[in-house]
Amino acid sequence: MNEPFYTSDWHIHSVASYDAHLHVADLVSQAEKQGLTDYGLTDHVNVPSWIHFLRASRELVRQYARPGFHFGVELTTISGYLERYDREHGTKEGYEKPDLPGPEPVAFPLTAEELDECGVEYVIGAAHWVLDAPRTQDVVVADMHRQNLYCACSPLVDVVGHPYCFFGTYEDRNGRQTPFDDFSIIPQSMHEELWAAIRENGKAMEANIDFFCGNHPEAFRRAYADFVRGAFEAGVPITIGTDCHGPQYNDRNDVCREYLGAVGFRAGDFSIPRFRKPRTV
Ligand SMILES: [Zn+2]
Ligand SMILES: [Zn+2]
16 A cells, blocks of 8 residues: 555544435544544534434534544535524524625624634634625636635635635636636736635635546646645645545555655645634633
């Protein structure tokens, strides 16, 4: 067996996530076999009323407590209108996007007080949805950048998760609906602004292994690896995140070596998040 290319994984979803199927008993035994020394659960909290998922996640981390196993969370950016509605109603059911001009304000679903109350050691802040309209190329790129910067600058966040995660299609400059399979639509100036914001705010950026798999074309994967390498060379600490949703916890060393190794990363180049407890003092 080759030496592991990475020995820590900071982005893992358990059965305490609404969309994941990984049992923590399987995670901890597989992590040990694979030679992980540090890793953390980061179950999803998408709206304030989902804090019960975080409490369930905390119980799992406590139940399987061992050295190197950490308690994180993945907070998504959401519309500030949705955040306010969910807090007022205790649910997102019945929410309708208000008919107001301009992009929706960006918010996180939890506060520093709530993160402390749950004992969260580190926060992945990550965008998942476009909050501006229409879904044309320029609007989509600008909105992804806006939300990435929000994550990079938020005092809640320790790791900016999967920059430029995108679902669905957008209208390209020729009026065609297209999936996000050409990474070069993001200007280099945006990369540099994002890297500077992450670095200056003392955070890390995630190399999300999902970007090197699935339906992404080869050129996209290579461009994404160059983007991660650019961040590293600009002084941004890089954390590994497999973003596993189960049911098995898989060894991704080969794919990491193939894409991140090809742009110059070596085992030992990857960082661990800041562990901050408490956030409120
Ligand atoms: Zn995510
Ligand atoms: Zn995730």
